[in-house]
Amino acid sequence: MVQIANEFLTVEINPLGAELTSLKGNVSGLEYLWQADPAVWKRHAPVLFPFVGRSKNDQYTYQGKTYPMGQHGFARDRQFEVEESGDQKAVFLLKSDEASLAIYPFEFELRVSYQVQDMHLVVNYDVKNTATTAPMYFSIGGHPGFKVPMTADTQFDDYFVDYRPQKSRVKIPLQGAFINLNERTLAPTDVATDISHDLFKDDAMIYELKGQENVFSIRSEKTPHAISMKLSAPFIGVWSPHPTEGNLVCLEPWWGIADDVAATGELSEKFGVNQLAPQATFNANYEITVK
Numbered sequence: 001m002v003q004i005a006n007e008f009l010t011v012e013i014n015p016l017g018a019e020l021t022s023l024k025g026n027v028s029g030l031e032y033l034w035q036a037d038p039a040v041w042k043r044h045a046p047v048l049f050p051f052v053g054r055s056k057n058d059q060y061t062y063q064g065k066t067y068p069m070g071q072h073g074f075a076r077d078r079q080f081e082v083e084e085s086g087d088q089k090a091v092f093l094l095k096s097d098e099a100s101l102a103i104y105p106f107e108f109e110l111r112v113s114y115q116v117q118d119m120h121l122v123v124n125y126d127v128k129n130t131a132t133t134a135p136m137y138f139s140i141g142g143h144p145g146f147k148v149p150m151t152a153d154t155q156f157d158d159y160f161v162d163y164r165p166q167k168s169r170v171k172i173p174l175q176g177a178f179i180n181l182n183e184r185t186l187a188p189t190d191v192a193t194d195i196s197h198d199l200f201k202d203d204a205m206i207y208e209l210k211g212q213e214n215v216f217s218i219r220s221e222k223t224p225h226a227i228s229m230k231l232s233a234p235f236i237g238v239w240s241p242h243p244t245e246g247n248l249v250c251l252e253p254w255w256g257i258a259d260d261v262a263a264t265g266e267l268s269e270k271f272g273v274n275q276l277a278p279q280a281t282f283n284a285n286y287e288i289t290v291k
Helices: 098-103
Strands: 002-005 009-014 019-025 059-062 065-068 081-085 089-095 108-117 120-129 136-138 140-142 145-147 159-164 169-172 185-187 205-208 214-220 223-231 235-239 248-255 274-276 281-290
Touching: 002 081, 002 089, 002 108, 009 108, 019 120, 019 281, 120 136, 120 140, 120 274, 140 281, 214 235, 214 248, 223 248, 248 281, 274 281
Parallel strands: none
Antiparallel strands: 002 009, 009 019, 059 065, 081 089, 089 108, 108 120, 120 281, 136 274, 140 248, 145 248, 159 214, 169 185, 169 205, 205 235, 214 223, 223 281, 235 248
8 A cells, every 4th residue: 555644634545446545534533435345335436447437238339349348447457556655645657558458449648646735635637648640538537435424423314415616517317327418407406415325226416517616525514524525527426335325425526427328339429538639648636625
């Protein structure tokens, strides 16, 4: 494990998947990150790359060839190189190789960095298309799971999701594992949403953010302790396992999304996919704040 810390936070990251595995408040003494109970959900905060969500038939087509691709891509199960490990910042690097090119025909470098700044943890993604001639198509996202309840004297349904700015947002429903763009609705996110296990009976709640800055928070009136995520992503997923119930809620910033029910499977036509020119770099980040 790689550890970074300051006077407020102590953070641990596993080079396997460049996955955040611990987020502790030094003042509160609380562990804010879900601790990967395999009976409920075996991960902490996987990095989703080069796909977010499911592809139809777990495959996609590019330039006339069909490739297999599991849910959320392969980076979460790959060993990253520790490129930098300082007191307050760590950088992890994954490069394309023979194994990745067999299922994803793009040359790339993916850097995932973590940096503590006061009560904030900044997570940064840099994706470089290292090819010299061809564009690269990809998605990327985070999937951190947070402990809910956060304290021993509160319960799961004591908490709510708070949205800032307070306004309605477009909600994209899931039909099985896939989004249904034709059934988008306007969600009442101008007020908080009470958390319950039944809230997730239809899987994740997915909102369009259009790249504008948003803050999603998990709070309770019964404790001052809370978690907030600031992001400027196109989409966010809010998820907890169902019908299996666990004491966690995930806030998932996404630069990409699962296939639509009407998707052709052609990667270049995929809704929400990013196109990166040869030798260009894509950057995205989000910030977690705990108290």
